[in-house]
Structures are given as structure tokens and as C-alpha cells.
Amino acid sequence: MKTALCVPTRNAARWAPAFLQALEGQSLRDYQALAIDSSSDDGSAELFAAAGFRVHPIDPGEFNHGATRRLAAGLCPEAEILVFMTQDAILAAPDSLARLVDAFNDPLVGAAYGRQLPRPGAPPVEEHARFFNYPPRSAVKTAADIPRLGLKTAFISNSFAAYRRAALDGVGGFPEQVIIGEDTHAAARMLLAGWKVAYRAEAGVFHSHAYSWSQEWRRYFDTGVFHARHPWLRE
Secondary structure, three states, X not given: OOEEEEEEEOOOOOOHHHHHHHHHOXXXXXXXXXXXXXXXXXXXXXXXXXXXXEEEEOOHHHOOHHHHHHHHHHOOOOOOEEEEEOOOOEEOOOOHHHHHHHHHHOOOEEEEEEEEEOOOOOOHHHHHHHHHHOOOOOEEEOHHHHHHHHHHHHOOOOOEXXXXXXXXXXXXXXXXXXXXXXXHHHHHHHHHOOOEEEEEEEEEEEOOOOOOHHHHHHHHHHHHHXXXXXXXXXX
16 A cells, blocks of 8 residues: 655754654655655754655644645645654654554554554653553454543544545545644544544554643643534534
């Protein structure tokens, strides 16, 4: 299956060496690499370009979690599988990318996401958030799991996730304007349309944050706004 890796970037030079080194060591080699760069001024766009990425610049004011990823998908028209990562998610094993894409060997899987592990040296609170949301056992979720899992049925994260283009396009793609949660929005619509969402615990990335109290509050606030604007998800 033709695959594209899409990464939104903004002043990513801090993470680029580790990100690109881990990517270079992946067993999956045949993919198109695209960076949507929000006018970085730290040389990160050049670093990604030197690593073989096609870099598409945008104005920082144009960035939106849904619209920017929608743009990325449109710039990779031949890709059947669209892999999305964030610039600070470091692939944890040489086969992480391959194991994520392997989820689509099941023709009913519309989306898949990998396990996020706490970064080395993360404090206990930061570790807990990752171990709670990303258990060590893989799973496949369908609409039949909604009575048991509720909103968690649609849980997914674009820090390391992939989508079957046919499934994503079939539900209208990523929403154009969302404050957060474009991944959950798309996955929920896929589930309701009969697709499966796969969690691949064996496909890992190191990705966690030491948020300040104010940053944590802001994330919860944005999440609340997202659910208020899309009440069908809670229902």
C-alpha cells in the first residue's frame, strides 16, 4: 500500500535530530515524507528537507489541527495510507512505523494508532498519563464497543496515527476548523460508518510532556470547548 508520512512542524530543531535519526532507522522505507512547516525560523525546515522531506510552508496563522492535516492529505494524493506524527514524537523501535501500517492488512481497519511511551527521565505524573491511555496490549475497536467504552471507543492520537484514505475521505476527512481533537472527530465518524479503529501497542513512540499547571488547564479548557462544540461525540 502506498504510504505517506505527514508531520506538521513549527521550530522543530530541538527535536529534529532525534526524530530524523529514529526515522532513518525504520524498517519501513517506502513512503512519501511531507512536512507542513509553519514558517519556522530555527532552521528546522531545512533539516527536514535535507532528510528527504518535501517541505510545504504555511503562515503560522493558517495552522489549524484539522485543516492543516487535511491540507497534508491533499498534498499526497497517491497515498493509500496516511501516517501522521508530531515533531516531538520519537519512534521507539526500528519496526514502529511498519507495525502501525501493518494494522491495515485488515481491510476493515480505517484508522490505527500506536503506543505513546513516556520520554526517558519523565516524572511519575507524566508517566502515569501515558500508561493510563496507552496500555501494553493491542486492541481493535468497533461501534459495538460504544456501550462499554463510551467516548474512549474513538480515542486516538495524531501524535502517531495512520488512516486509510478511503475511510477518511468516506467520512469527509478531518474537520476544517477544530480547537483540538481532529483525530477523535475523524475516528468517531469512521466507527459510526462501520470501520474499525486499531490500537497497536507494539508500535511505539516516546512522547510525553511536563506541562505546567497553566498549560494543563489550557488543554482541559480546549478539550471542554471541543466537546461543547461537538455534542454528538458525548452522545
